[in-house]
Amino acid sequence: MIVLKLGGSVITDKERPETLDGDSLKQATDAVASALAGEKLVIVHGGGSFGHHNASEHGVSTTEGTHDAAALLDIHGAMKTLNQFVLSRLLERDVQAVPVHPLSTAHRDDSGDLELPTGQIETMLEEGFVPVLHGDVIAHAGAGATIVSGDELVVELARALEADRIGLCSTVPGVLDADDAVINRISAYGDVESVLGASDTTDVTGGMAAKVRALLALEAEASIFGLEGLKSFLHGENAGTTIE
Numbered sequence: 001m002i003v004l005k006l007g008g009s010v011i012t013d014k015e016r017p018e019t020l021d022g023d024s025l026k027q028a029t030d031a032v033a034s035a036l037a038g039e040k041l042v043i044v045h046g047g048g049s050f051g052h053h054n055a056s057e058h059g060v061s062t063t064e065g066t067h068d069a070a071a072l073l074d075i076h077g078a079m080k081t082l083n084q085f086v087l088s089r090l091l092e093r094d095v096q097a098v099p100v101h102p103l104s105t106a107h108r109d110d111s112g113d114l115e116l117p118t119g120q121i122e123t124m125l126e127e128g129f130v131p132v133l134h135g136d137v138i139a140h141a142g143a144g145a146t147i148v149s150g151d152e153l154v155v156e157l158a159r160a161l162e163a164d165r166i167g168l169c170s171t172v173p174g175v176l177d178a179d180d181a182v183i184n185r186i187s188a189y190g191d192v193e194s195v196l197g198a199s200d201t202t203d204v205t206g207g208m209a210a211k212v213r214a215l216l217a218l219e220a221e222a223s224i225f226g227l228e229g230l231k232s233f234l235h236g237e238n239a240g241t242t243i244e
Contacts, residue, residue, distance in 0.1 A: 001040045001125075002234070003163045004032075005154045008048025008135065009171045010227055011086065017053040018078060025089055027227055028169065033093035035234035040125045042157055043086075043097070046150040047135040050082040051075060055137070055147050062152070063112065065143030072145050075137040076103050083134045090130070098129045102136035102148050110141040114152055118160040125161075133157070151214045158218055166222035167233045168211055173226040174240030175212060185242045189213055215243040 006028055013019040032043070047055070055061065058071040066072070083099055090097035106116040124131045133153050140146040151168070158166050174182035178195050186192055189212060196209040208224075215222040225233055225240025233239040 001161055001163045002165045002167065003042050003044070003154055003158045003161065004166075004234070005150050005168045006043065006045040006086070007168065007170045008046025008050070008052065008082075008150070010048075010169055011045060012048030012050060012082065014049045014052070016049055018050050018081070020082070020085055024227055025085065028230060029086075029089040029093055029095070031231040031234055032090065033095050035231065036095060036130070039234075041130050042121060042125070042161065042163075043090075043130060043132045044150045044153045044157070045082070045086055045132070045134050047079060048082065050078040051135050051147075054078045060137060060145070060147055062147045062149060065140050065146040067144035072103070072137050075147075076101070079134050079136050083132065086134075087132055090132070096129050097132050098124060100124075100131045100133045102133060102138050102153065106136075106138045106148060106153075108138060108140040108143070108146060108148075112140070112143075112146075114148060114156055116153065116156045116160070118157065121157070122161065149210070151211050155214050155217060158220060158222075163220060165233075165236075166215065166218065166220060167230075167239075168215070168222065168224045169227060169230050169233075170208075170211075170224055170240075171226065172208075173229060174224055175208065183241050185244065186212060186216070187244050189216055212243060218243075 011025045054075045087097050121131045135150040138148045222243045229239035
């Protein structure tokens, strides 16, 4: 059971609104197709220049909400477009990928905690499908609607599905230290707090620091790696930084 996140910065040009990085998406979907035999896999992809751009335009984040239905449609519509690109590339490679849109399945309670039922995902997996979720906008009790990040979805899915392996494919080869060398292993956030910061580009979900915090909250080991390490990770090899 593998939960894999494809970072939005990996599959889009995050500096240009709603712009796909077709070459990187091809490389990522090729890696998935080559390693899928016998594995149960759930894919989550980030928003990149599709979701983040629209969320920023409307002032919506994981904590700041909106009651404007038009804003929801802009953000969700952009994410559905990106999701369709991902699904199409996977289907072209005979990966039986199907969409799961968080807007229609998840919500936050009045404390901001994420509720994500996984019965439909478990059934999809048992029937041989590859569920593909994505960062999205979701209903939030008392706040209208807020963003759910791909990292949050990964954490919830990993716990609910009792994932054996968790991987985050990023634009960097792992978590980097002050000298831009990959940190092999992280066991506490304090170990890397001085070198972690938010993303340089428009990101309403917190950047690398949020990724590390989210993965440290899991019991299972997880990995953060670059696109070049995706195939190795899917074949069971160590890649990038291990978060434990």
